[in-house]
Amino acid sequence: MTTCTLDLYTDYLLSSTGPTTATGLSRLLDGEMSHDHITRWLSSADWSLAEVWRHAKPLIRQAEAQRPPTDFAVLVVDDSILEKAHTDANELICTHWDHSQQRYVKGLNFVSLLY
Template sequence: MNQNRLDLYTDYLSVTFGYATATGLSNMLDGGISHDAISRFLSEREYTSKDLWKQVKGMVRETESEDGVLIIDDTVEEKPHMDENDLISWHYDHCLGRNVKGINLLNCLYHANDVSIPVAFELVRKPIRYCDLKTRKERRCSEVTKNEQMRLMIDQQFPVKKHLTS
């Protein structure tokens, strides 16, 4: 992994309001890196919460506080024109009050001392296909609930060491 490109891209995401795009980053750098090079870098592999944690661990340690909290929420990024698959499917959007086709993302922020830092994320995938008997339409569902996925995310990212006492 090219650490300089990852640092550059995460900095860009931190300061960009609105849509963040490879073209936007390239333009911000006056073409110093082409948007194709940025896209190739991002598609080299699938990034995970572990990658995010490596980037933000130092900031979290600097802002750590007894009053710090984890804030977990989900968001749906609409993708109405994309073909449906395990990742892009129908999800209920609480902000809109209806189902939308898109990508559902679980986010975890650490908040302390008036600072919020993203520390973990998980994509909601719906690989199981079934037929809704009432509508006779194909539907999709996840192998685990979002609540279970959130708990797994916390356990994997922030494992609590249990000590046995005699």
């Protein structure tokens, strides 16, 4: 049986053109890895900002070195939740996992991009 790894999971995320799920990765691997295994692996990881930077920094430095400083740009992506605990659920207001609070909250999930 194959074990889920950060490289495998990030390759799956980067190559996907639609929604990504543990079931989708399991299906892509022809059932060689169960979706339960992937979900347990995801649940066991608790990445600090320092750990994320340790993994991202070499890739960013490599990309910087391949272009002149005037041609290099960065796209910063941040998702946030505007909590709306007392608002009725609808197409925009629904339940989301809030990693900063380690719990589900009802609210509006939005993505900010900075180039």
